[in-house]
Amino acid sequence: MNAEMPWDKPPEELTLPADEVHIWRVSLDVASDSLSVLKGTLSGDELRRAGRFFFERDRLHFIAARGVLRSIIGFYLDTDPKVVRFAVAPDGKPQLDERFDIHDVRFNLSHSRGLALYAFTLGREIGVDLERIRKDFDWQPIADRFFTPGEKEKLESMSEAKGYKAFFSCWTLKEAYMKARGKGLALPPNRFEVTVEPTEPPALVTDLDDPEAASRWILHRIDPHRCYAAGLAVERNTYRFRYWLYSPGANQ
Numbered sequence: 001m002n003a004e005m006p007w008d009k010p011p012e013e014l015t016l017p018a019d020e021v022h023i024w025r026v027s028l029d030v031a032s033d034s035l036s037v038l039k040g041t042l043s044g045d046e047l048r049r050a051g052r053f054f055f056e057r058d059r060l061h062f063i064a065a066r067g068v069l070r071s072i073i074g075f076y077l078d079t080d081p082k083v084v085r086f087a088v089a090p091d092g093k094p095q096l097d098e099r100f101d102i103h104d105v106r107f108n109l110s111h112s113r114g115l116a117l118y119a120f121t122l123g124r125e126i127g128v129d130l131e132r133i134r135k136d137f138d139w140q141p142i143a144d145r146f147f148t149p150g151e152k153e154k155l156e157s158m159s160e161a162k163g164y165k166a167f168f169s170c171w172t173l174k175e176a177y178m179k180a181r182g183k184g185l186a187l188p189p190n191r192f193e194v195t196v197e198p199t200e201p202p203a204l205v206t207d208l209d210d211p212e213a214a215s216r217w218i219l220h221r222i223d224p225h226r227c228y229a230a231g232l233a234v235e236r237n238t239y240r241f242r243y244w245l246y247s248p249g250a251n252q
């Protein structure tokens, strides 16, 4: 874990000021009594979706992820998680139903192998992506298909040991930007370029289809755990990043 990234227990009276981005780290392997409480907050649609997972573990992680999302929104809006209402943007990005949320809370979440990250801000689009780092992952075909020639060239110039870490860093930044824009693959990943070198400050270098984008978006790396890479994209402003830990049961 990165000692410079302070993950704290949130205060009891939690607010989301307009100049802050809150990032929550949550383990989705939740004890059964806490999972029942979370499950009790889900809507009929969410329960039906949970029922469609083939693997039990995926089903339980989905229930935990949605229940935690409702709990965190409940903290911010000071409301019962059960009554939180979601909507879906035209290209599939989940958001709060505007009839329900007068504060314009924006969020995005990502989960990978039992860990989840949630990102929240007010009134600006946000995206987050989390991936478990796999040393044996054959990243070259993904880079060939989805990365720009410039990103690929930088990755290929690195040693094997450095290359896979840089790949996951680059991938999560790209996905975070795509998720912030909320367009899925309608935003082709090889049409925009991000920082590849993990030791350099992350940035959107260029977006060929949106020349203003590089000055409008902030990219940020998150260090949730030594086995994971994570990136975040948020519309520009001066932000303070806060990192919260949530353990269902302990915070309830």
Ligand SMILES: CC(C)(COP(=O)(O)OP(=O)(O)OC[C@H]1O[C@@H](n2cnc3c(N)ncnc32)[C@H](O)[C@@H]1OP(=O)(O)O)[C@@H](O)C(=O)NCCC(=O)NCCS
Pocket: 062, 065, 091, 092, 093, 094, 108, 109, 110, 111, 112, 127, 128, 129, 130, 146, 171, 174, 175, 178, 179, 180, 181, 182, 183, 184, 185, 189
């Ligand atoms: C959902 C999507 C945006 C990301 O999926 P993913 O990386 O597999 O999964 P993550 O865990 O990071 O994110 C899933 C969450 O994102 C949110 N999400 C769903 N659609 C979204 C969209 N269009 N935009 C932003 N967020 C979205 C949901 O909350 C979802 O969680 P849920 O299914 O539990 O409700 C995926 O559909 C996608 O299009 N990914 C692009 C994949 C790609 O080609 N990448 C190339 C490498 S750069």
